[in-house]
Amino acid sequence: MITLDFTGKNAIVTGGGSGIAKAIALQLAEAGANVWIGEIVEKNAQATIDEMKKYQKSYGYTKTDVSKKEDVEAMFRDAKERFGKIDIVVNAAGVFAPVHFIEAGAEDIKRYLDINLMxxxxxxxxxxxxxxxxxxxxxxxxxxxxxxxxxxxxxxYYALGKAGIINLTQSAAYCGAPHRINVNAVCPGIIRTPMWDTILKGMTGGDPNADYDKLFNDVLLARTPLGRAQTGDDIAYTVLFLCSRYTDEVTGQSWNVCGGSVMS
Ligand SMILES: NC(=O)c1ccc[n+]([C@@H]2O[C@H](COP(=O)([O-])OP(=O)(O)OC[C@H]3O[C@@H](n4cnc5c(N)ncnc54)[C@H](O)[C@@H]3O)[C@@H](O)[C@H]2O)c1
Incomplete structure (x- = not known):
């Protein structure tokens, strides 16, 4: 029987103060892992930790801007100091903003790529x-x-950064393979997290009278054969499977969890 038990495992999750990464952090905690969060918004990281406390393992966070290598180093240092060893790393922090291909300024492009790819x-x-x-x-x-x-x-440029992740996951998998380290990616479809507020605002030009719920449903139904939005938990189930011993023979892969919106 398959059971996902992460008792004794130590995990780091970036972006764990909100949305998908929060669902991943909570599920890892529920499955018995110690969890460290790297998050730029401290109060949200603390709120996730407060929710995890009921699982009675070890939790903490580092205020982290993932676009700064020294912050990411500090996050690993803090987690290692507490846990001694790191078994699982989920790189989930990201930002979204619609920009025009030609008109986007160099600073904007750089910012998205610094956070989402670097x-x-x-x-x-x-x-x-x-x-x-x-x-x-x-x-x-x-x-x-x-x-x-x-x-x-x-x-x-969001698409560019996310495409880069699929490619770098393969290169990282080659690097990790001789050491039995699996590196994979998950490609979510549509999840109504705070990120979607930004997307919907962009689609309506910020119109305060726009019906965002209707627009979200229209976008979703037009694109999704299975007919519903995914949840943070839907993404987390696949992430936990990829963190488990049941996927020891899976590496360098990027799995879509998108209700069939993309079939490749
Ligand atoms: N929501 C969707 O429909 C969707 C679809 C596909 C992929 N994704 C991806 O899933 C991931 C999570 O997105 P979400 O929808 O949960 O968004 P979200 O906005 O709810 O969560 C993103 C989290 O990342 C944190 N963050 C942002 N910039 C950071 C930085 N520089 N350093 C550290 N933390 C930072 C935010 O504070 C927030 O807690 C992102 O990588 C996103 O691109 C989301």
Whole structure:
């Protein structure tokens, strides 16, 4: 019988103060893991920790801007100091903003890529280094997006960063393989997290009278064969599976969890 039990495992989750990463952190905690959060909004990190406390393992956070390598190093240092060893790293922090391909300024483009792509690069580099130093073994899961499967007219640089994650996951998997470290990615479809407030505002030009719920449903139903939005928990179930021993033979893969909106 398959059971996901992470008792004795130590995990780091970036972006764990909100949305998908929060669901991942909570599920890891419920499944018995000690969880460390790297999050830029401290009060949200603390709120997630408060929710995890009922599972009675060890939790903490580092105020982290994943676009700064020194912050990501500090997050790993803090987690290692508390836990001694890192078994699981989920690189999930990300931001979204629709920008025009031509009109986007260099600073905006750089900011998205610094957070959405460089943040995951730092997370993978340091996780691999630490796991190799520990003697090998470990699971790394990066959160990409079905938006990274092809270019996009409305959010080209978000799509670019997410496509980069799919590719870097493969390179990181080659690096980790001799040390029995699995590196995979999950590509979520549509989840109504705070990120979608930004998307819907962009789609309506910020119209305060727009019916955001209707717009969200229209976008969703037009794109999703299974006919519903995914939840943070839907994404977390797949992430936990990829962090478990049942996927020891899976590496370098990017799995869509998107209700069939993309089938590749
Ligand atoms: N919501 C969706 O429909 C959807 C779809 C596909 C992929 N994703 C991806 O899932 C991930 C989580 O998104 P979400 O929808 O839960 O969004 P969210 O806004 O609810 O959560 C993102 C979290 O990342 C944190 N964060 C932002 N910038 C950071 C930084 N520089 N350093 C550290 N933390 C930072 C935020 O404070 C927040 O807690 C993102 O990578 C996103 O691109 C989301």
């Amino acid at each position: 943040g995951v690069i730092y997370g993978c580099q340091i996780a691999l280094r630490e796991m190799i130093e520990q003697g090998g073994g470990g699971k790394i899961v990066n959160i990409s997006s079905v938006g990274g499967r092809q270019g996009d007219p409305e959010f080209p």
